[in-house]
Amino acid sequence: MEHIVIIGNGISGVTLARHIRKLSDKKITIVSAETDYFFSRTALMYVYMGHMKFEHTQPYENWFWEKNRINLKKGYVENIHTNSKTLQFADGDTLQYDKLVIATGSKPNKFGWPGQDLEGVMGMYHKQDLDNLEKHAPNKDVCKRAVIVGGGLIGIELAEMLNSRSIPVTFLVRESSFWNGVLPEGESAMINRHIKNHHIDLRLSTNLKEIKSDENGKVKSVIIEETGEELECNVVGLTAGVSPNIDFIKDSAIETGRGVKVNRFLETNIADVYAIGDCAEQHEAIGNRRPIEAVWYTGRMMGETLAQTICGNRIEYKPGHWFNSAKFMDIEYQTYGWVFAKSRENEAHFHWKHQDDTKCITVAYHKDSNEFLGINTFGIRMRHEIFDKWLTEKRDVDYVMNHLSDANFDPEFYSKFENDILSAYNNQLQTA
Amino acid sequence: MSNKLNHSMSLAKPDALNITTKQKIALILGVVGLFILALALFNTNFPNKGLFLTLSLGLIVLGTIVYSREAYLTKLEGIKNDGQWFKSISSRGIWGWILGVILTGFYIVLYFYPKYLGLGQGADGANTGLISLFDPLSQLLSGRNASQWFVYGTLYTIAILAFGYKFILKYRHNRYQQIRTVSVMFFQLGFAFLIPEFMYVMNNDLPYYDLKSIWPLNYYIFDEWSVNGFLSNGNIGLALILFGIISIFVITPILTYKFGKRWYCSWVCGCGGLAETAGDSFRHLSSKKMYAWKLERWLIHLVLVFSVVMTTAMVYTYLGYDKNDFWLTRSVFISLVIGFLTIIFVGVMYFKRQELGKDAKYGAIGFFSVIALLLIMHFTGTTDNVFYVKASSLRSAYGIYIGSIFSGVIGTGFYPILGSRSWCRFGCPMAAILGFQQRLFSKFRITTNGGQCISCGNCSNSCEMGIDVRHYAQKGENIVRSSCVGCGICSAVCPRGVLKLENDSMKGRINPTEVLLGNDVDLMELVNQK
Numbered sequence: 024m025e026h027i028v029i030i031g032n033g034i035s036g037v038t039l040a041r042h043i044r045k046l047s048d049k050k051i052t053i054v055s056a057e058t059d060y061f062f063s064r065t066a067l068m069y070v071y072m073g074h075m076k077f078e079h080t081q082p083y084e085n086w087f088w089e090k091n092r093i094n095l096k097k098g099y100v101e102n103i104h105t106n107s108k109t110l111q112f113a114d115g116d117t118l119q120y121d122k123l124v125i126a127t128g129s130k131p132n133k134f135g136w137p138g139q140d141l142e143g144v145m146g147m148y149h150k151q152d153l154d155n156l157e158k159h160a161p162n163k164d165v166c167k168r169a170v171i172v173g174g175g176l177i178g179i180e181l182a183e184m185l186n187s188r189s190i191p192v193t194f195l196v197r198e199s200s201f202w203n204g205v206l207p208e209g210e211s212a213m214i215n216r217h218i219k220n221h222h223i224d225l226r227l228s229t230n231l232k233e234i235k236s237d238e239n240g241k242v243k244s245v246i247i248e249e250t251g252e253e254l255e256c257n258v259v260g261l262t263a264g265v266s267p268n269i270d271f272i273k274d275s276a277i278e279t280g281r282g283v284k285v286n287r288f289l290e291t292n293i294a295d296v297y298a299i300g301d302c303a304e305q306h307e308a309i310g311n312r313r314p315i316e317a318v319w320y321t322g323r324m325m326g327e328t329l330a331q332t333i334c335g336n337r338i339e340y341k342p343g344h345w346f347n348s349a350k351f352m353d354i355e356y357q358t359y360g361w362v363f364a365k366s367r368e369n370e371a372h373f374h375w376k377h378q379d380d381t382k383c384i385t386v387a388y389h390k391d392s393n394e395f396l397g398i399n400t401f402g403i404r405m406r407h408e409i410f411d412k413w414l415t416e417k418r419d420v421d422y423v424m425n426h427l428s429d430a431n432f433d434p435e436f437y438s439k440f441e442n443d444i445l446s447a448y449n450n451q452l453q454t455a
Numbered sequence: 456m457s458n459k460l461n462h463s464m465s466l467a468k469p470d471a472l473n474i475t476t477k478q479k480i481a482l483i484l485g486v487v488g489l490f491i492l493a494l495a496l497f498n499t500n501f502p503n504k505g506l507f508l509t510l511s512l513g514l515i516v517l518g519t520i521v522y523s524r525e526a527y528l529t530k531l532e533g534i535k536n537d538g539q540w541f542k543s544i545s546s547r548g549i550w551g552w553i554l555g556v557i558l559t560g561f562y563i564v565l566y567f568y569p570k571y572l573g574l575g576q577g578a579d580g581a582n583t584g585l586i587s588l589f590d591p592l593s594q595l596l597s598g599r600n601a602s603q604w605f606v607y608g609t610l611y612t613i614a615i616l617a618f619g620y621k622f623i624l625k626y627r628h629n630r631y632q633q634i635r636t637v638s639v640m641f642f643q644l645g646f647a648f649l650i651p652e653f654m655y656v657m658n659n660d661l662p663y664y665d666l667k668s669i670w671p672l673n674y675y676i677f678d679e680w681s682v683n684g685f686l687s688n689g690n691i692g693l694a695l696i697l698f699g700i701i702s703i704f705v706i707t708p709i710l711t712y713k714f715g716k717r718w719y720c721s722w723v724c725g726c727g728g729l730a731e732t733a734g735d736s737f738r739h740l741s742s743k744k745m746y747a748w749k750l751e752r753w754l755i756h757l758v759l760v761f762s763v764v765m766t767t768a769m770v771y772t773y774l775g776y777d778k779n780d781f782w783l784t785r786s787v788f789i790s791l792v793i794g795f796l797t798i799i800f801v802g803v804m805y806f807k808r809q810e811l812g813k814d815a816k817y818g819a820i821g822f823f824s825v826i827a828l829l830l831i832m833h834f835t836g837t838t839d840n841v842f843y844v845k846a847s848s849l850r851s852a853y854g855i856y857i858g859s860i861f862s863g864v865i866g867t868g869f870y871p872i873l874g875s876r877s878w879c880r881f882g883c884p885m886a887a888i889l890g891f892q893q894r895l896f897s898k899f900r901i902t903t904n905g906g907q908c909i910s911c912g913n914c915s916n917s918c919e920m921g922i923d924v925r926h927y928a929q930k931g932e933n934i935v936r937s938s939c940v941g942c943g944i945c946s947a948v949c950p951r952g953v954l955k956l957e958n959d960s961m962k963g964r965i966n967p968t969e970v971l972l973g974n975d976v977d978l979m980e981l982v983n984q985k
Contacts, residue, residue, distance in 0.1 A: 034910070045969070066911035073538035074948075075739075075916045082910045082925055084745060187537040220531060319909050324974040331978065341975035348907050350950040353533030353628075357907065357952055381532075404952035407905025407972055415976075432904055432955050434946050436630040 026050040027333060028110065028118060030100055031126035034319055035300030037061045038326030039124060039333075040093050046334040051092070052118065054110070056099035058150050060085060064128075065319060067153045068180045072187040077150075103275040105293045122333060125272065125283050125291075125298040126326075129265035129317050131177075136261075138234030143242035144259045147181045156184070159258050163190045166257040170194075170245050172231045173263030174201050176349050179214075181260045182223050183352050193224040193254055195231055195247070197263075207364055207385050209374045210401060214351050216380060221352055234259055265317055267302040280304050282315045287339040289329045297333070299325035309342065311361050318347060344414045345397070346407060354381055359410035360397025362387040370396060373420070375447045377402070377440060384444065388420035395423045403440060404432035424448045477525045485518025495588040496572065505591035512609075516617045523621035532628035534948050536917075544871065545736045551871035559868030566859040569603040596652040604663075608648055611729060615643045618732035625735070631943050631956070635721060639728035642667050647725050660688055664695055667723050669702045671762040672885035674858060678850065679773040708892060714958055715899025716889035717941025724885075726878060729867065730919060731942060734875025738919035738944065741874030747921055751881050751938065756821060758857055759887040764828050765853045767792050771836065772846040789833045793826055807895050810965070857882065876919040880938055890937030898958040899941065901934035903927060906971035907953045914945035914954060928953050931971040935964055 027043060029036040032055035040051050053061075066080040088095055096118070102111040103123065110118040131146025133139045143159045145152050160166035169185050171178050174196030185192045198204065201218065203211040218225045230248035237243040244255045267282035278284045278292040282304030289297050298304075300322035305314045312321075321342065328340045348357045362385050366372050371390050376383035382402030388395050395418050398410065409430040413423055428441040474482075491511035494501075501507040527535055544550035564571050573584025582590055586601050589609060593601035619640040626632035646667040654661055662684040670676050676699050685692035710718045720727045730738075741747075767789070774785045800822045808815060832841045841849065866878025879886050893899060901924070908931070914924035920938045924945045927934045934954075946954040970982045 042969070063910040063912060065909040066913070069911065069913060072536075073541040074534075074536040075912060076540050079912045079916045082912065082929060086745075320906055320973055323906075323971065327970045327974055327982075328978060331981075338975070338978065341977070343973050343976055346906065346973050348909075348951040353531055355950065355952050404904070404955070407907055411905065411972055432902075432952060434629060434631040434943060435956060436634055438630075 024048065024050045025121045026052065026119065027122045027124065028120035029053045029124045029126055030110075031055060031128055031300070031302075032058065032061045032095070033064060033126060033128050033300060033322065034061075035128070035322035035326045036124065036126035038323045039126065039299060039330050040326075041091070042327055042330030043333055044091050044093060046330060049334075050094070052094040052096055052120075054096045054098060054100060054118070056097065056113075059095065059097055060088070062150070064148070067147070067150065068184050071153060071156060071184045077153075100271055103272060103277065103296075105276045105296060108295070120295075122295045123297070124329065124333075125269070125277075125296070125302060126300045126322075127268045127271075127302045128322075129301040130268040131261055132173075132264045132266055133261055134263065136172075136231055136234060138236055138242070139261065141234055141236050141242050141259075142240055143257055144234055144261060146261050146265075147177050147184075148265060156258070156260075160185060160188070160190055162188055166190050168193065168254070168256040169258040169260060170231075170254055170256045171260040171262055172245075173261065174198060174227075175262060175264055176202070177265075178260070178262035179218065179351055181262055182218065183221075185258075185260075186221055186223060186352075190258075191224070193226060193256070194218065195229045195245075196225065196227050197230055199228045201225070201227070203364055205364055207362065207366075207372060207374065207399070209376060210383055210385060210399060211364075213376060213380055213383055213401065214354065217352055217354055265301070267304065267315060269302050287341075288332055288337060289325060289340050290332075297329055299329050309340075310345075312342070312345065320347065344411050346411070351401075354402050355404065356399070356401050357405055357407075358397065358399045359405070359407065360387070360395070360414050362397040362399045373424075373448055373451060375440075375444045377443070382440065386420060386423065393419040393421065395420045398423075405430045406432045475525055478522050481518045481521035481525065483518075484514045484521065488512065488514030488516075488518060492585060492588070496585040498573070498584050500583075501588065504588050508588050508592060511588075512613055515613060519617040519621060523624050526621075527624040527627065535625050536948065539736070539739060545740075547740065547872060551737075555869055555871045558870065559864055562859075562864040562868045565603055565607055566863060572603050572606065574603050593652075596649070597655045599655075611725070612643050612648045614733040615725075615728050616640055618735065619728075622732050622735050626947065629943075629947050632947060635943070636732065638722045639724075639731060642723050643725050643728050658688060658691065660684065661692060661695070664699075665725070666695075666698065668725070669707060669719075669885060670699060671703075671759070671766065671888070672724070672726070672883060673699075674762055674766065674853060674884075677766055677770050679769070682770075682773075703888075707889065708896075711889050711892045712897055715897050715939070715941050715956075716886065716893045717899065717939075717956070719889060720879060720886060720940035721942045726862065726866070726883065727876075727940060730870075730875040730879065734867075734870050734919070737870045737875045739874070739916050740872065741876065741880065741919055741921035743915050743918070743921050743923045748923075751921070754881045755883070755887045755890075758861070758882050759884040760821060760825055761853060761857065762884040763796075763825060764832075765849050767829060768832055768836075768841040768846050769850050771832065772841065785833070785836075789829060793829055796822065796825060803895065810895065874919055874921070876940070879940065880920050886938070886940075890939075893939070894935060894937040896961075898961060898964075899935075900957060900959070900964045901927075901939065901946065902955045902957050902959075903931050903933055904951075904953045904955070906931060906973035907951045908971075909951055911950060913948040913950060917944045917948050919944070924954070931966075931968045933964060933966055 027049050029040055032053045036053055040053055043049055043051055060081050061083065062080040063082060066075065069075045070077050070080060098116060099113040100110050101113045104111065108120050110120065129148065131148050145155045160169060168191045170193045171181050172195045178194065182192050182194050200211040201214045215225060232246040232248040234242055235244045235246065242257060242259050244253050245259060246253050269279055269283055272279055272283060276293055277296055282302050283291055283298035284306060285291055285298050285303045286306060289299055289303060291298055301317040303325065308314045324342050325340055328338060331338050344360055346359050350356065366387060369390050370387055373386045385399045387397045395413060424445055427444060428439065431439065488511045491507055540546045544554060570576055573582050573586040575582060577583040582600055586603060586606050589601035589606045592609065593599060593605050619636050622636050623633050647665045651663050651665055662681045675681055682696060685696040721731055771785055771788060774783060774788055775781060811818060835843065840846065861882045862878045866882065869877060908928040910925055910929045912925050914928060918924050919942065920940055922936050922939060924934055941956055943956050946956055968983050970979045
């Protein structure tokens with residue numbers, strides 16, 4: 024029986040394993056050094072906040088794996104010998120495979136800051152980071168202040184986590200406004216205000232210079248690049264993005280760039296070796312997507328796709344319309360299609376913001392053809408299915424604005440803003 | 456694993472999260488209110504009972520209000536579940552167990568030893584103790600002395616009102632939650648508490664009737680004393696008992712078809728009302744494991760069978776043999792019941808056979824056992840005996856084991872251990888009927904928003920009915936489960952806007968998918984069309 028070995032038990036690897044099992048009887052082994060069972064990485068924050076226990080982040084009960092004949096092996100792969108199709112583990116163990124899938128995800132970026140490996144300095148990505156945070160920041164007496172470096176999705180989640188235990192947070196963001204490489208100005212500015220409303224000390228256009236140690240090798244303070252100011256703190260969160268977690272592959276014959284290089288079939292340069300999820304790097308970007316997509320949904324889609332190829336129906340990874348979501352403290356964010364931070368040539372944005380400063384939308388469209396290109400929505404839930412359909416049908420922006428209520432996905436009895444939005448849209452067109 | 460909960464056994468400071476000084480004062484106010492009740496329980500004879508009762512209930516309500524305002528109004532609107540798995544009381548810590556023991560003890564005394572509450576223990580059968588403290592309020596409302604049920608009803612209503620207020624503040628960003636909570640507060644205060652008292656004032660021969668409590672949840676409505684009580688009161692009594700029959704056979708199916716069982720379970724019902732308000736802090740404690748679901752399906756349907764057979768047997772025993780007394784004789788009645796059950800059974804098997812899958816077999820076994828039971832009863836029953844036991848023993852067994860122990864002692868007493876809806880989930884026969892219809896003939900579903908689920912588990916965690924909501928959401932599949940009471944908390948806590956409670960057409964309501972929206976359209980077509 025063909026043995027499929029998957030390194031990594033995240034959403035990509037697990038989705039792949041589930042789909043292979045549906046399609047075939049192949050022997051499947053999932054290898055992980057992080058945890059015994061699959062858990063939802065995006066839910067780690069809720070464990071620290073006390074909304075859930077760690078076991079609740081595991082989407083499948085423990086019996087699921089045996090029932091579906093998916094072997095789980097805990098171990099750290101040190102080397103991949105592609106000639107003999109053997110994995111070598113750190114503890115000396117080996118494992119033979121017929122087909123190998125690398126789905127090892129990401130690791131937090133560190134940019135060579137002095138002191139970045141001190142005790143109390145951590146990313147917020149792995150289960151071990153959560154354990155580490157629990158150790159260094161159990162409450163506001165042990166952790167009198169935390170400094171977060173890097174204004175992205177993980178940074179704001181870490182801020183929310185610490186805030187839930189009343190630990191004062193200073194949030195250093197290199198950009199002039201939160202996540203403004205992705206979010207248009209109005210939205211980014213609204214999130215800045217929302218962060219500050221949660222009593223988080225948000226410092227924009229601010230860089231970390233170094234992290235200082237106390238006599239025991241623990242974090243004592245950070246120095247800020249621009250002002251030289253020293254901030255005392257007990258925890259430093261490094262959340263300046265992630266990069267593929269592939270150091271263990273560098274010595275193998277598998278071609279890597281920033282990630283594991285794959286073609287559109289998610290195949291590497293070595294036969295029978297594949298890569299999916301955060302750690303895979305496309306030779307050429309697909310459409311407007313980045314060559315490396317460190318997103319839950321794309322990892323899942325690659326898993327769904329590769330299962331077909333591995334089970335004999337070789338197909339390309341051909342993702343549909345872009346979508347994503349996040350939550351910034353209390354404000355939910357969804358995006359469908361492409362809305363860039365700065366509208367590209369021939370594109371225009373329509374922006375509407377509610378006076379309560381927690382809801383807004385930005386709609387991107389083509390200036391000449393009026394084709395609807397995408398929407399960002401904050402504080403108003405919208406239907407994935409409808410936007411996916413409108414994007415496929417290449418609807419024009421007028422149609423979308425006039426039918427926005429079809430896409431509303433807020434709970435029953437919520438106030439509706441479609442009329443507000445539409446009249447703002449019509450007014451803007453008249454003045455423009 | 457460092458995330459295992461290690462509860463401190465300290466009573467003074469067991470929690471990772473501290474409460475503010477104002478909240479401590481609020482807690483003290485509430486405790487003083489409860490302490491007055493405790494003093495009364497231990498036979499302190501208060502001079503001015505009306506004053507002390509007002510003081511006690513007032514302090515409890517005031518304490519809850521002040522506590523809640525401090526907890527929620529000092530923060531921005533949003534999900535407020537921080538530390539729910541750290542707090543001793545809401546994570547089966549020592550305070551949780553203490554509360555569970557106190558509540559359970561209260562229910563045991565209430566149902567089985569009301570004399571310890573002071574029922575009729577004074578001179579000439581007057582009340583003493585806790586019950587006598589409530590005499591002034593009962594006198595005010597209906598001009599009679601209080602009973603243990605009046606005390607219970609008052610405390611129950613107070614709990615729903617005070618914790619309902621807390622719930623409304625907690626979800627002040629969510630209008631579905633607010634309106635729903637106002638609704639349960641209204642039905643408890645009006646229908647369960649005030650209207651029956653006023654009905655007594657108008658006509659003191661009428662049996663207690665909470666109009667919103669429908670058979671089989673209201674298992675005593677068709678008891679002989681109850682039916683006689685209604686019938687001996689002319690048109691109004693007749694109207695009431697007709698309303699009881701129409702409720703279950705006409706109103707319920709229509710509303711459940713349009714809105715799902717939530718119209719009752721989380722908008723009207725008193726049991727649900729308490730679970731949603733006072734029980735809100737315990738909702739996440741329900742088990743989401745597969746074995747709990749299996750147990751649930753067996754238990755709740757067994758209770759339903761028990762209640763149908765028991766009620767039929769009860770009515771059967773007081774009906775006559777002869778047509779001359781009343782057209783509804785035993786034979787006619789038993790034929791009606793069997794006929795009705797058969798129509799439902801055949802209808803479901805004909806129209807919904809596919810959806811039932813292998814459960815159809817269990818349904819068939821269940822149906823034929825009920826019919827067999829009823830026929831055995833018919834051919835072996837005498838005036839007093841059915842199944843060779845006294846019919847009244849059957850009824851009292853149901854009353855004790857299901858009505859009191861299951862729904863009260865376990866259902867509410869175990870809130871801090873089993874979660875807030877263990878009765879609704881494992882025992883309530885009304886929920887079983889509504890759920891059966893919701894699964895098969897209803898427009899209601901929880902829609903999953905395309906491919907947006909991140910499998911975080913907040914939805915499953917907060918489901919009081921123990922539904923593994925995530926199991927469906929992460930497959931992009933709508934949630935159509937008989938047990939769903941439509942409380943809407945899964946939708947509220949979802950960080951990515953994935954879930955929406957909706958009433959829409961029956962078509963495409965159940966939509967299992969393998970590949971989620973957002974991927975290659977050809978792949979979706981290939982895999983999902985199978």
